[in-house]
Ligand SMILES: Nc1ncnc2c1ncn2[C@@H]1O[C@H](COP(=O)(O)OP(=O)(O)OP(=O)(O)O)[C@@H](O)[C@H]1O
């Protein structure tokens with residue numbers, strides 16, 4: 001018997017020890033110490049080269065590269081990992097600027113290589129401040145030039161971001177010379193406020209970040225440096241808010257093209273030619289415009305527009321975003337890889353998304369009514385985040401009342417559209433949308449300026465959300481089960 005128990009006992013002891021070791025490593029600073037130790041061993045096997053970036057040149061003039069590198073380093077997430085970091089207030093009230101403390105080191109990764117920056121501040125006087133770049137000799141030839149270019153680009157972007165973003169809309173064709181009108185873009189939406197599967201959100205953030213870093217890579221492949229996203233899903237699921245979050249994240253201006261104000265295909269091309277680099281070019285509700293034969297823009301006009309980004313004049317730093325309610329009825333030519341690089345599905349709420357909304361709108365992490373809400377979601381009922389958000393906002397002083405109103409709405413499925421009743425077909429939605437819109441356009445508010453304001457609101461979700469739903473298959477959205485993490 002004893003012999004039988006011994007292997008099990010041994011196994012149990014090993015597993016327990018491993019578990020304890022894991023807890024010890026992760027709950028204490030040991031993992032950090034181990035990593036540091038491992039890195040110093042690794043360093044012994046590589047030859048490094050050092051590049052100094054002093055703050056002033058020999059004639060005591062400011063070195064612009066030092067300024068750019070400082071801006072770049074403060075934008076790095078790894079800055080927060082350094083042992084000592086200085087915190088300063090920025091120009092805006094809630095801005096915090098990070099600065100590396102003297103003799104601190106931070107790591108950065110570029111094209112698969114690790115580089116380090118050392119703040120070589122030998123004295124307290126400002127005249128001797130130098131930033132030192134440490135690169136492996138083996139990586140130097142491959143990455144040094146593109147890395148310095150990347151620093152230039154990123155620091156310019158950060159500075160541009162500080163200046164404030166702009167939202168451009170295309171104005172009527174009668175003002176031939178001025179096709180775009182701009183307003184300050186102050187949309188509060190960020191990736192933190194968007195309710196979305198957190199894995200997907202992180203994937204999209206790193207997709208954007210890696211796009212910004214890969215100019216040289218795109219050029220080496222002979223491809224224009226651009227990326228196209230398709231956001232599709234029912235109304236009120238956060239597509240427009242996501243575009244605003246994207247623009248805020250990368251610090252790009254937004255050009256929202258209203259196809260109803262575009263005369264014809266060549267007019268569309270002119271608009272594209274008049275956009276600037278580092279911008280998000282947005283066409284909302286593309287599916288509706290493709291169905292709507294009354295518009296002057298043809299399918300081939302749209303295809304040329306999507307490819308037009310390849311023209312030498314506008315080959316740089318563009319992100320194109322198209323939103324749709326559904327892509328089933330859209331010509332596959334529009335959706336082919338190269339024209340659309342990333343498809344992102346925006347679904348109606350499930351229980352996990354509902355919980356994230358309850359937390360952000362009501363500050364409620366758990367509630368006795370949650371099981372009832374979950375049960376209703378399990379029957380297949382659902383509402384859009386916009387619909388649930390509105391109900392919570394209206395009853396924000398009483399979480400119980402807010403949850404009860406969500407339950408009632410889910411039971412009747414909003415205005416009787418959902419799976420508890422017969423879901424409307426996509427065509428109903430599009431015809432309803434066009435009716436609503438034609439009402440808007442032919443109404444009293446026909447002046448250019450009023451249209452423009454309406455469009456700003458429509459673009460960014462300030463108008464009452466329209467009710468149309470459809471269930472879609474998805475590409476970039478992972479399969480979700482209730483309880484899966486949602487980032488808010
Ligand atoms: N996923 C979400 N996360 C956070 N808020 C959301 C989300 N979806 C919708 N909302 C809220 O609902 C409002 C409307 O959302 P938004 O305009 O982004 O939806 P949409 O998908 O663009 O709708 P439409 O297809 O009708 O244009 C926003 O102001 C936002 O506050």
Ligand SMILES: [Mg+2]
Pocket residue numbers: 239240241284323458459461
């Ligand atoms: Mg929208």
